[in-house]
Amino acid sequence: MNGIINIYKEKGYTSHDVVAKMRGILKMKKIGHTGTLDPDAEGVLPVCIGKATKLVDLITDKDKTYEAVLKLGITTDTQDITGTVLKTKEVTATPPEIEAGIKGFIGEYMQLPPMYSAIKVNGKRLYELARQGKEVERKRRKVSIHDIRILEMNEEAHEVTMAVDCGKGTYIRTLLHDIGETLGCGGTMKSLTRTAVGSFKLEDAYPLAEIEELVQNGRIETAILPTEDILSNYLKVTVAKEYNKLIYNGNAFYNNQLTEPVRRQSGEWVRVYDSDDHFIGIYQYDFDKAYYRPVKMFL
Numbered sequence: 001m002n003g004i005i006n007i008y009k010e011k012g013y014t015s016h017d018v019v020a021k022m023r024g025i026l027k028m029k030k031i032g033h034t035g036t037l038d039p040d041a042e043g044v045l046p047v048c049i050g051k052a053t054k055l056v057d058l059i060t061d062k063d064k065t066y067e068a069v070l071k072l073g074i075t076t077d078t079q080d081i082t083g084t085v086l087k088t089k090e091v092t093a094t095p096p097e098i099e100a101g102i103k104g105f106i107g108e109y110m111q112l113p114p115m116y117s118a119i120k121v122n123g124k125r126l127y128e129l130a131r132q133g134k135e136v137e138r139k140r141r142k143v144s145i146h147d148i149r150i151l152e153m154n155e156e157a158h159e160v161t162m163a164v165d166c167g168k169g170t171y172i173r174t175l176l177h178d179i180g181e182t183l184g185c186g187g188t189m190k191s192l193t194r195t196a197v198g199s200f201k202l203e204d205a206y207p208l209a210e211i212e213e214l215v216q217n218g219r220i221e222t223a224i225l226p227t228e229d230i231l232s233n234y235l236k237v238t239v240a241k242e243y244n245k246l247i248y249n250g251n252a253f254y255n256n257q258l259t260e261p262v263r264r265q266s267g268e269w270v271r272v273y274d275s276d277d278h279f280i281g282i283y284q285y286d287f288d289k290a291y292y293r294p295v296k297m298f299l
Contacts, residue, residue, distance in 0.1 A: 001026065002050035002298075003224035004059070008205035009037050009045040009194075018208065022047055025212050026220070034059040034197065038173075040082055043194030044205050052227045054296050059230070061168050062198030063146065068189055070176045072098070072158040075186035079114050079173040083188070091158045091185045098160060101183045102148055105175060110140035114174050143170040159190060199230075227298055228279045234271045235264065237283075237292075241275035248274070252293040255285075263287065269295060 009018055015033045022031050032053045034046045043066075048056050073091045076083030093101065121138070144167035152161040164172060173189040180187020195202040206214075206223050214220045239247055243257040255261045264270065266287030272280045280299060283292035 001028065001220070001224060003048075003052050003226050004055065004200075004230055005047050005049065005211065005223050006200045006205045006225070007045045007047050007211070008202070008207045009042055010207060011040055011042050013208075014039050015045060018045055018047065021208055022049075022211070025208070025215055032056045035064070035168075037194060038080070038192065040080065041192040041194065043192075044197050044200050044202055045194070046197055046200050049224070051298050052230075054298065055227065055230060058296075059198060059200075063165065063167055064170075064194060064198075065196040066164045066166070066172050067151070067193045067195050068162055068164060068172050068176060069191045070102075070160045070162065070179060070187050071190040072160070072180055072183065072187045073185050074188045075177070075180065076188045079171075079177040080189040080192075087186060089185045091183075093183045093185065095153055095155065098153065098183060099150055102150060102160065102162065102179055104182065105179060106145050106148055108142055108144050109178075111143045111171060111174055111178070112140050113138050114171055114177075141169060143167060143175075145170065145175065163195070228271060231271050231282060234269050234282065236271045236273060237262070238273045238277070239275060239280075244274045244276075247272060247280045247294075248299065250281075250294050250297050250299075252283075252291050255290045255292070263290065 007018055009015065015036045019031050019033050023029055026049065028049065030053055031047060031049050034048060034056050037043065037045055046059050048059070071081060074088055075086045077086055146165040146167065149163045150160060151163055164175065172192055176187050176189045193202070211220070211223060214223055238259045239253060240257055240259050243253055246253045246257070255263060259275070264285040264287070266285060268285045269282055270285060270292065272283045272292065274280055281297035282295045284295050285292050
């Protein structure tokens, strides 16, 4: 089996737990997830199986959408509601001020990764150090917040439900923490659901129990998205029959060795097929040399 399965990660599981369970359900080892979700978070977790594991980094880089609840007036050590409360403060900001403070984070900003994260510093995960009561210096990283939409504002509970569209590497609980700091009252994440990873949507995701049922009924193929479907946004090119051997061996080939030569933009990625329409892999075009070189092979 090769392809991607859109898994609905439930609360209480780590992303690694999901992979371990999938290996048991599918009886195969070559499985990888495409971006860590906190144990208390839920939602979309695309899982690559077989040769599609080569796509893990491509899917991880996709834009994501989250639905999060910000609890104002509380600051915790983990930046979510499960952590130890460090301070509480009265919320004096008005709804328009809260909305302006939230919207002010749309765009790029330098985010400080939380101590409770899987980032490695000197070979150790930050969360491991945090559990030992240690805090180390971290470098701020540029993150992109494409949009924030306020879905609900509960003034009495001091809670704001919002949808966040963001780029890779964004910590939503840190975003909410930073919003709370900007508003002067502090804030922490009460809940988090990832509703989309690129084209993978929440409404199409399968819980693990459903995957297990599909396997038992011999219908697991219905949940697997073919590898090349994920790459459909790249132009398809076909190598002429006499040059099939080049791509079977993972070699570069020239533009004039295609069935229909088309000069692309330099650096552009394309889907390459042999003359029998078998998907071979992703290649990158070099305009100056008029040739395509392999990026990821799926033979």
